[in-house]
Amino acid sequence: MVLLPFVVAFVLGFIMRVLGLPPMLGFLVAGFVLNSMGVESNDTIEKISDLGILLLLFTIGLKLNVRSLLRKHVWKGGTIHLIISILFFSLVMTLLGFVGMKYLDILTLKVTALIAFALSFSSTVFAVKVLEEKGEMQSLQGKTAISILIIQDILAVVFLTVATGSIPSIWAIFLLGFPLLRKPLLWLMIKTGRGEMMILYGFLLALGGAELFSLAGLRADLGALIAGLVVANSSKSDELSKTLLNFKEFFLVAFFLNIGLTGILEWWMLGVSLVFILFIPLKGFFYFWILSRFGVRAQTSFMISLNLSNFSEFALIVGSVAVSTSLLGGEWLVIFSITVALSFLVSSAMNKYMNYSMFEKYLSGFERKKRLSDDRPIKTEGADILIFGMGRVGTMTYDYMASKFGRHVLGLDADYNVVLSHKKLRRNVIIGDATDSGFWENLEPGNVSLVLLTITNNHPANKYAVIRLKKSHYTGKIAAIAHYPEEIKELHNLGVDSVFNLYERAGTSFAEQVCEVFETEKPGLDLHISKQ
Numbered sequence: 001m002v003l004l005p006f007v008v009a010f011v012l013g014f015i016m017r018v019l020g021l022p023p024m025l026g027f028l029v030a031g032f033v034l035n036s037m038g039v040e041s042n043d044t045i046e047k048i049s050d051l052g053i054l055l056l057l058f059t060i061g062l063k064l065n066v067r068s069l070l071r072k073h074v075w076k077g078g079t080i081h082l083i084i085s086i087l088f089f090s091l092v093m094t095l096l097g098f099v100g101m102k103y104l105d106i107l108t109l110k111v112t113a114l115i116a117f118a119l120s121f122s123s124t125v126f127a128v129k130v131l132e133e134k135g136e137m138q139s140l141q142g143k144t145a146i147s148i149l150i151i152q153d154i155l156a157v158v159f160l161t162v163a164t165g166s167i168p169s170i171w172a173i174f175l176l177g178f179p180l181l182r183k184p185l186l187w188l189m190i191k192t193g194r195g196e197m198m199i200l201y202g203f204l205l206a207l208g209g210a211e212l213f214s215l216a217g218l219r220a221d222l223g224a225l226i227a228g229l230v231v232a233n234s235s236k237s238d239e240l241s242k243t244l245l246n247f248k249e250f251f252l253v254a255f256f257l258n259i260g261l262t263g264i265l266e267w268w269m270l271g272v273s274l275v276f277i278l279f280i281p282l283k284g285f286f287y288f289w290i291l292s293r294f295g296v297r298a299q300t301s302f303m304i305s306l307n308l309s310n311f312s313e314f315a316l317i318v319g320s321v322a323v324s325t326s327l328l329g330g331e332w333l334v335i336f337s338i339t340v341a342l343s344f345l346v347s348s349a350m351n352k353y354m355n356y357s358m359f360e361k362y363l364s365g366f367e368r369k370k371r372l373s374d375d376r377p378i379k380t381e382g383a384d385i386l387i388f389g390m391g392r393v394g395t396m397t398y399d400y401m402a403s404k405f406g407r408h409v410l411g412l413d414a415d416y417n418v419v420l421s422h423k424k425l426r427r428n429v430i431i432g433d434a435t436d437s438g439f440w441e442n443l444e445p446g447n448v449s450l451v452l453l454t455i456t457n458n459h460p461a462n463k464y465a466v467i468r469l470k471k472s473h474y475t476g477k478i479a480a481i482a483h484y485p486e487e488i489k490e491l492h493n494l495g496v497d498s499v500f501n502l503y504e505r506a507g508t509s510f511a512e513q514v515c516e517v518f519e520t521e522k523p524g525l526d527l528h529i530s531k532q
């Protein structure tokens with residue numbers, strides 16, 4: 001029976017992909033299908049699911065800048081949203097219970113507030129999956145959404161500590177010295193090298209951090225997040241994150257399966273869940289309104305609210321605590337499971353089919369004149385050539401183009417730290433997100449004649465950038481990087497003028513360089529023997 005859940009998950013995930021929907025929706029449906037067949041969750045699936053969440057939080061930590069958590073629109077915005085959501089959802093459920101809605105009319109005020117608290121959180125797992133599929137993890141909206149979710153996770157840990165009455169161990173105070181391990185851990189990471197040793201080292205860091213926090217009476221997943229933060233923003237942290245990517249993706253399949261396998265579905269439970277699903281648009285609007293009050297651009301606020309318009313797996317944890325303390329009956333675990341699963345379905349559809357232009361005339365009025373420093377219209381300063389993605393390939397491309405065209409070349413990257421490092425080397429690089437349509441809307445027509453998309457290992461980001469370019473009526477040339485034939489074909493179909501196959505051309509460039517070196521340094525060596 002261990003194999004069956006993954007077979008069903010693969011089949012339904014494949015169907016969703018063919019339909020152009022996220023495979024994770026297939027994994028969710030698979031859980032409910034298996035449940036109806038009498039299949040129950042087991043230790044194997046639960047352990048794989050837990051490992052997936054630990055790796056997810058660890059990799060988030062690897063990419064997170066602690067300073068981003070301290071920005072007002074993040075910690076204040078996240079906290080205010082939590083308070084407003086609890087008050088609003090409690091009021092609505094109380095009113096529904098007052099008018100006689102079944103199963104809500106028997107809830108006490110304390111239990112109602114507990115359910116509202118559970119529903120006020122958004123899903124870290126879902127948001128990360130959506131952002132990765134869109135290639136927006138390093139964009140402003142991506143980093144803001146993740147930072148808000150981290151703030152929520154911290155508040156969740158505080159709640160669980162209070163609710164369960166479990167006081168952290170006296171040894172927890174030593175965890176404050178965890179950041180002091182950064183230098184030795186980074187040294188060991190460098191010495192570890194690549195391949196299987198890098199994979200093993202990543203697992204040890206994630207599981208080690210989780211185990212330390214668990215022993216100290218704190219949440220294990222918080223430990224995994226902190227372990228990632230300790231070694232974040234280093235030369236090897238990005239490589240480690242990419243190394244663990246496929247493992248995290250596989251383990252999270254079990255997480256989505258497990259939601260549907262939690263309990264037996266009954267129709268009345270579905271009815272209660274559908275009532276909660278009606279809260280999703282309001283939840284999203286609360287995010288939008290609060291963020292816009294803090295100077296976040298209306299379009300950016302809208303994109304963030306879309307990512308966070310869902311319910312969190314944390315609701316299942318709150319449900320477990322409430323059931324164990326007899327505040328709620330066991331059926332509420334199933335209700336929370338259905339609600340979370342349906343919220344993923346609804347949020348996925350919203351992210352796929354909704355865009356800011358559909359609501360711009362209603363939402364633009366919420367935008368404040370004073371904006372965040374990194375969310376203002378971007379000026380290209382007269383540049384004719386734009387290079388998106390200032391990683392290794394983007395940097396080499398920039399240096400070559402700048403040697404020929406000087407200040408007419410402008411590099412852009414969504415990562416603030418990357419931009420700072422380039423500015424120190426006096427490169428003409430600014431913050432810019434290729435997937436943000438707001439950038440292209442604010443671009444003066446006719447200035448830019450060539451756009452180079454050098455975002456490696458992120459085909460979705462390159463693809464979305466092309467789509468945004470075409471929608472902005474850009475008429476210049478576009479060149480992009482790809483790794484696989486299907487990616488090349490897709491980019492050509494979208495209208496890219498030139499696609500560079502990184503793997504294929506790397507071999508050709510290598511061979512050309514070898515020939516040049518040998519013909520120069522070893523003139524007696526005949527390298528033209530095979531030319532017949």
